[in-house]
Structures are given as C-alpha cells and as structure tokens.
Amino acid sequence: MFEEASEVFDNMFKSSFPFTFIVFIPAVLILVSPLPAEASHEFTVYRMQQYDLQGQPYGTRNAILNTEARTVEAEVLSRRCVIMRLADFSYDKYQKALRQSAGAVVIILPRNMSAMPQDIVQQFMELEPEMLATETIVPVYFAMEDDELLSIYTQTLTSSSSQGSLSAAEVLLHTATANGFQMVTSGAQSKAVSDWAITSLEGRLAGVGGEDLPTIVVVAHYDSFGVAPWLSYGADSNGSGVSMLLELARLFSKLYTYKRTHAAYNLLFFLSGGGKFNYQGTKRWLEDNLDHTVMCLKAAFVLCLDTLGNGDSLHLHVSKPPKEGTPQYSLLKELEAVVASQYPEVKFSMVHKKINLADDMLAWEHERFGIRRLPAFTLSHLPSHRLAQRSSIMDVRPHVDVKKLSRNTKLVAEALARVVYNLTEKGAPGDLQIFTEQMQVQDEQLSAVVDWLTAQPRAAQLVDKDSTVVSTLEYHLGRYLKDVKRHYVKADKRDPEFVFYDQLKQTMNAYRVKPAIFDLLLAVCIAAYLGMVYLAIQNFGVLYSVVRRITQPKAKAH
Template identity: 85%
Template sequence: MFEEASEVFENMFKASFPLSFIVLLPAVLFLVSPLPAEAAHEFTVYRMQQYDLQGQAYGTRSSVLNTEARTVEADVLSRRCVIMRLLDFSYEKYQKALRQSAGAVVIILPQNMSTMPQDIVQQFMEIEPELLATETIVPVYFALEEEELLSIYEQTLTSSSSQGLASAAEVLLHTATANGFQMVTSGAQSKAVSDWAITSLEGRLAGVGGEDLPTIVLVAHYDSFGVAPWLSYGADSNGSGVSVLLELARLFSRLYTYKRTHAAYNLLFFVSGGGKFNYQGTKRWLEDNLDHTDSSLLQDNVAFVLCLDTLGSSDSLHLHVSKPPKEGSPQHTLLKELETVSSSQYPEVKFSMVHKKINLADDTLAWEHERFGIRRLPAFTLSHLESHRSAARSSIMDVRSVPGKGTQVDVQTLSRNTKIIAEALARVIYNLTGKGAPEDLQIFTEQMQVQEEQLSSVLDWLTSQPRAAQLVDKESPVVGTLEYYLSRYLKDVKRHYVKADKRDPEFVFYDQLKQVMNAYRVKPAIFDLLLALCIAVYLGVMYLAIQNFGLLYSVVRKVTQPKAKQH
C-alpha cells in the first residue's frame, strides 16, 4: 500500500509541481510540528492560611486559580499568576504583584529549608506575620522546588524579561516565540469547615498524704503555625515544649511509683490544642474545670501553672510572668530553684524573669500562662525567647535543621533544659532547699536521668508531620499517639474538645489548604494572531495560484523544461 502511495506522489510531483507543492507543504508542516509532549506538569501546592479569629479575617480568601504565569519582572501582572522563588522573594515584590491586581501568587520554596542562607531565612520569618496581617483576595500558594517547576519558572522568567530588547520587532518576535504556562488548580473554592473539634489531653499523678493537696499544672500546646498550614512543622514552637512535658511525665511517674518518693503534690499534665489560635483549647479547659464542674484539681489549691514553650535552642531561659510572684509563695520558690539549678549546675545558662502585664486590648494573648492569669491562677511560661513577638514562634522555617542553618532544635540543649526544669520542680515538690540540701544536688541521675534519645525520637515524630490546628482533628494520629504516650505514665487521661460557637464563632477554619496545580504549556495571544496572519497569507497565495493556474503552470514548465540540444 505504501509503495502504491509513493508511486502516486512521485507521478504527481513529476506531472504537476505546483499541485504537489500545495498538497505536500501542509503535510510536511503537520508531520514536523512538535508533538504535545511535556505540554503539562502536575505538582502539589500549599495554600496560605485562611482563618477567622475573634471576627477578624486573616490570610487569603480565595483558592481557585486559572491564569497565565508571569514572574514579577514582567511589565503587566494584571490577572496573571506571579511566580517567585524564595531566593528572590521580598515583601516589596509581593506588594507590587498585589497592587497590579495579579490573579494569584505562587512562591517556590526549597525542598530542604535548612539549605537556605541564614539571612534569607530570617528575612522570610519576619515577613510571614505581615503576609497574614491583612486579608488577601487573590489565592496565594507555596510549592516545593522540583525540576519541572524550576524549568517552568526559568521559561516564564525568559518570556517575562523582554524590557531590554532593542527594537519593537525583537519584542514582537520574543513575545511570539516564548513559551507560556497556564496555571490551573484542581480544587473548588474554599469554604468554612463546620463542627471542627480542637482536641486537648489531660492526665494526672495523684499525690499522697490527704485529699487537700496542692496541685502543680504543667502545660504545653502541641499545634504548630506558619504562613501555610501544610508546611508548619513547629520544631521549636512547640514540638520542644511537648517533648519536655512528656519526658517530665515519664520521670515523675517513676518517682510517684515508690512510697519513699511519692510527694504530697498533685501533678496535672495538660497538652493543649489550638494554642496558636489564642489558646482556645486552654480557654475551654479552664471553663470546663472552673465553671461547669464541682470536682476538679483546678478548683483546689493550685500551687502554680508552668507552661512550656520553645525550649529547643539557645543558652538563655526566661520565665515570663504577668505578675511578679510574692516572696514565700510556691511560684517564688520555683523561680529561686530555677535560678539555683541553672547557676550551680549549668553556669552557661543565663536565666532571668520577664515581667509583662496582660493586655486584654490585644487581639491575641502573648503567652499561654495569660489564659490562667485571667482566671486568677498563678502561672508563668518558660521559654528561651525573650519576647512573645519573636518570628520563630510562627514560621514554616521552624524545622529540625542542621546547625547554623535556620531555626534549629538542638537535642543536647533540649535535654539540658529538661534537666533544669525537672530538678527545679523536684526541689519544690520535696522542699529540698528547706531541708538543707546542697545547691548542686542532682536527683535525676543514673537510672532516673533524662533520656536524650527518647527526647530526640519524640521530637522527630512530632516534626515528621504538619500539626496546624486545621489539620489535627480528633481522629488524627497526632492526638492518638499523644494520648497513648500519656496513658503509659499518667492516670485518668482524658480528652477535651473545643468547637466554635455557631452563632458567634471565636475561630473559623477553611478547607482547600492543599491542592494539585497543573501547568499547561500555551502560546501567547500574539502567537495566535501571527499564525492566523500566516495562514491567511498562505491561503491568499494558494487562491491566486489556483485562479491563475494556467499562467503559473506555463511559467513553471518553461523554467523546468530542459533546453533542446543544439547540434
């Protein structure tokens, strides 16, 4: 069949060159045209935070994206998807895209945050609160670097950078030949999530020697926060605090197992949810225990509440208080014991007390202990951060990283801080200073020492998954594993749930936080215009050739006919 077809085309070509030209040229153009290989790429994107807190909207308000890609260097960004790499990102460029009515913004992050230069990490951490401070209408997404996505970025950058070309003709040619990409998300428009439950956990160790015993409460919130929920791993804030609390539960459960070391203090451990959303889990827990029940350890003699937050790095420890403790009170005793243990056993640690009054006019509380302070319970927060405004508390850069790169959690530092807290608590519980015990006395040694490997494994597990409050429901493995861990060492482990009020919700979460984005290869509109013009010219030439076929044929025959041999 192919041989017969080739003979037909050969005879046609020999007999009529113009006809063969008309037929074969489009066929050749069709056959040599580029195949639609690699015309589309698919990758995962993570949307910026969207939530309401105390009636105030935060983050991006949209999730639907179907626009052509541009980089911030382009002259026109209106209704375009602006792609930026973190290395080139700045708040000014982000604002430029929004001012020019960009259709969306996609920020490309490195696969490993710890590889980023420290100055870029610090700069982005400081920008994150500003990105969330105001409501953003256009969708804002984050994507992790991969080869195909970087290729799309480079090609888009090339097509966006036509300002330096010399002439209008070059600009036109550059625009027509450059590759473009249509960025499309697969998900629907985001909507509020109804009946979302924030889960908190409680467990206790009962003291010995009577019913009316003082209670020490140890608290740490487990949820993380950052500009994108699915990228929020919260290594230092507050994976470190939860790791310390769990290790303290293990250590004191062993002490409370033996009669000789069973102290006359109740220990109450509380792992709270919704900490990054104005401590919603703690607020509801306090309401349940103080307002709606007759039997609660919080209604008895509370010695103090110690909240643990960001303890995984630095040689500083700060005890944040809303009201300086009175001399002779259990709170003052703990303060002095922390100073004693730090100075005598770990002289490299700089310990201090930071006093800050509760500002009820602020939209959110500074530290978790302020929730207890509002209910007139003596409380404070222990942290290596001197200020609650530190960007490290709410950043996607808060990851387990190599030394010198980004926010790091050093396990040895975490173990040391756990030892300081455990020793200070033990000195308070057993009144060791009043009994004349030396300042350098250590209780948690040998078989009772802090297990650095266990601290590391708990922290590895916590930071292996994002723990944003919008992602951790009551069926989450995070909650289940924490409950199992507490049940190994504590009694009466319970769950507490928080749901937003339907009439006047204090918090509202939204879905569509993780989506699949497709990048389709497209040509710009000018390409279609030039292609239509070329087709029109071609058809015009073909029309004239057919109308004057006789004349054209005679000219071609005269040109192609071999000259007669002269004798």
C-alpha cells in the same frame, strides 16, 4: 503535449476547487500548526493560611488558579500567576504582585530549608506575619522545588526579563513565538469547615495525703503554625515543649510510684490544642473545669513550656511578679539556684509583661490562666513573644538541639522536684541532683519524640480528634499518668471564635502553551498561504506559461 497537460490540470483545479480547498486546509494545518503541549508538570502546592479569628479574616481568600505564569520581573502582572523562588523573595516584590492585581502567587521553596542562608531564613520568618496580617483575595501557594519546576521558573524568568530590553517589533515577535506555561489547580474553591473539634489532653499524678492538696499544672500546646498549614512542623515551637512535658511526666511518674518519694502535691499535665489560635483549647478547658475542679482551684502555680529546644538562656515570662512566700516564688528561686549551681552557662532571667486585653492575640499561654487569676508563667529560651520563630514554616527539625533540650529538661525537673519535696527549706544543698543514673533524663526519648512530632505538620486545621497525633500523644500520657482525658473545643455556630477553611493542599499542573497572539499570527499565515494557492490555481495557465518561458532554453542565434 505540455500545453494539453496544462489545460487538463487547469480545468481540474478550477472545476474541483472546493475539494482542493478541503484537502489543502488540513494539510496546511498539520504542517504549520504548533505541536500540542510538549509536557505538563504536575506538582503539589500548599495554600497560605485561611482562617477567621474572633471575626477577623486572615490569609488568602481564594483557592482557584487558571492563568499564565510570569515572574515578578515582567512589566505586566495583571491576571498572571507570579512565580518566585524563596531565595529571590522580598516583601516589596510580593506587594508589587498584589498591587498589579496578579491572578495568583506561587513561592518555590527549597527542598532542604535548613540549608538556606540564615539571613534569607530570618528575613522570611519576619515576613510571614506580615503576609498573614491582612485579608488577601489573591490565592497564594507554596511549592517544593524540583528539577521540572525549576526549569519552568527559569524559562518563565528568561521570557519575563527579556521583554523589557527589546524593541516593539522584537517584543511582538518574541511574544508570538515564545513558550509559556498555564498554571491550573485541580481543587475547588475553599469553604468553611463545620464542626471542627480542637482536642486537648490531660493526665494526672495524685499526691499522697488527701484530696485537698495543692496542684502544680504543667502545660504545653502541641499544634504548630506558619504561613502555610501543610508546611508547619513546629520543631522548637512547640515540639520541644511537648517533648519536655512528656519526659517530665515520665520522671515524676517514677517518683510517685514509691512511698518514700510520693510527694504531697498533685501534678496535672495538660497538652492543649489550638495554642496558635489564641490558646483556644486552654480557654475552653478553663471555662469548663475551673469552677468545679479541685485541682485547678488549689493550683499552686501553672508552668507553661514553650520553645525550649535551643539557646543558652532561659526566660520565665510572668504577668505579675510572684510574691515572696508563695509556691510560684519558690519555683523562681529554685530555678535560679539550679542554674547557678549546676548550669552556670545558662543565663536565667524573669521577664515581666502585663496582660494586654486589648490585643487580638495573647502573648503567652500563661496569660489564659492569669486572666482567671491563677498564678502562672511561661518558660522559654525566647526573650520576647514577638520573635518570628514561634510561628514559622522555617521552624524545622534542625532548629532543636537535643543536648540543650535535655539540659533544659533536667534543669526544670530538678527545680520542680525541689519545690515538690521542699528541699531548700529542708537544707538540701543547691547542687544536689535528684535525676541521676536510672532516673536521669533520656536524650533518646526526647529526640524520638521531636523526630516524630516534626515528621508531619501539626497545624490546628489538620489535627482532628481522629488524628494519629492526638491518639499517639494520648497513648504516651497514658503510659505515665492516671485519668487521661480528652477535651474538645468546637466553635460556636452563631458567633464563632475561630473558623477554619479547607483546600489547603492541592495539585497544580503547569501546561506548556503558546500565547494567544500565536494563534492570530498562525491564522494570518494560513490565510496568506491559502490566498496564494487560490490565485495560483485560478491562474494556473498563466503561471505555467511564465514558468515555461523562464525555464525554456533560448534559441541560438544563427
């Protein structure tokens, strides 16, 4: 009976082998093939700066990413997406990835950057200019940390770190069985943005006594800057300067409302755009208005406000020391007098630095006016223009101390008022305070403006003429000033001074995948299995006889 059954099965398999082969292949693939990607994590990434300034390219030149993830600890980084956390970031690691022709770099930032250790924050701020100093072909992205992204980083780090301590066989097995992550961006390649307009705003308070009055110009640039435009909030630089300018406009607009306090000075308040790109807004405004604007031709001095929201020191940066008897010298002396009599805790000094026209970037905004032979200076709590916090994504809201910003605002307001009303020559004591009671500086107003400014990135590439940033600033100027105007700057099409690029914010997907060698190993296993099945089918009778002989009980010896 069993012999007949074996012959039937044997003949059936042999006669219908192609059918059996077709049945077995899908069955084997279903049983042994890896499952599809267990999960894919979608998250937002922010690309590093890409711009041209005076013909010189800066930042990354690429925006497309489709490659496997590795950490910098891996032996081979070529054509891999190197992911690293800010806490472990260093310029040497970054350069290692670039030297090994990595496919991309993704730097994971903590959700609360202000809670980072100060040494790490300071180190990264100092590295940002280095990262932007030269053109980089490799796309560089920043992402905000979340639980899924941290898990991806941890798994990739474990995979990358273990390979260096294993034998060749273990590495091969680990490579074949480990899970990996394919990092893919959904955006297109970046391209230059045409006809981008940088917007500047001006408003005025006319003095009493005729048109030929001297003019005091108060300036602050409103745009922010950092290694990634979408992460540049510019709290201290220059949210504090903008907030101070608006508060000064409010205070002096009240003084200029009454005849008794209407001074014989014109006041012009200017919010410039493109400040972080060599002060393009100020440059164009001077070119368009200097020759025929009476207020500029008769400028007593230009006071630029930059980074004034912290510290217990104030520095008046000048390109040329003011001469005695000039209005700018009067401001210097009034600042010294107000500090000495009302704010002795503040350390005030004048910093003299000549304009270096050979540099690609001007140091301070007042140098734009100095080139045009207008008396100008910049007030800042920073002693040098080279300090990293002026151009960093780490310059966030906690970097502004509203109490110190309020103190500095009142100090500047008092000194300006003493110049405008010529109080020193009139014998007014140094401790006389003008802005008190109903006229005092409003901390809530300063805080609200800084909060609003730091609620969105204000990089020049993101603030167009229709931006809410521009319209809101224009509204606030219009509340206090007259003749509020907009000024636009567009790059020359033939020889552009600046070029901006798009694709600065994209969506990235991290797909869980098996490595390519896994497919090869799987194919070998399937082939071996099918070969064994084929041999078993072709020799079913022999196999059956062997199995029967093994399993048949032995006859007992008589």
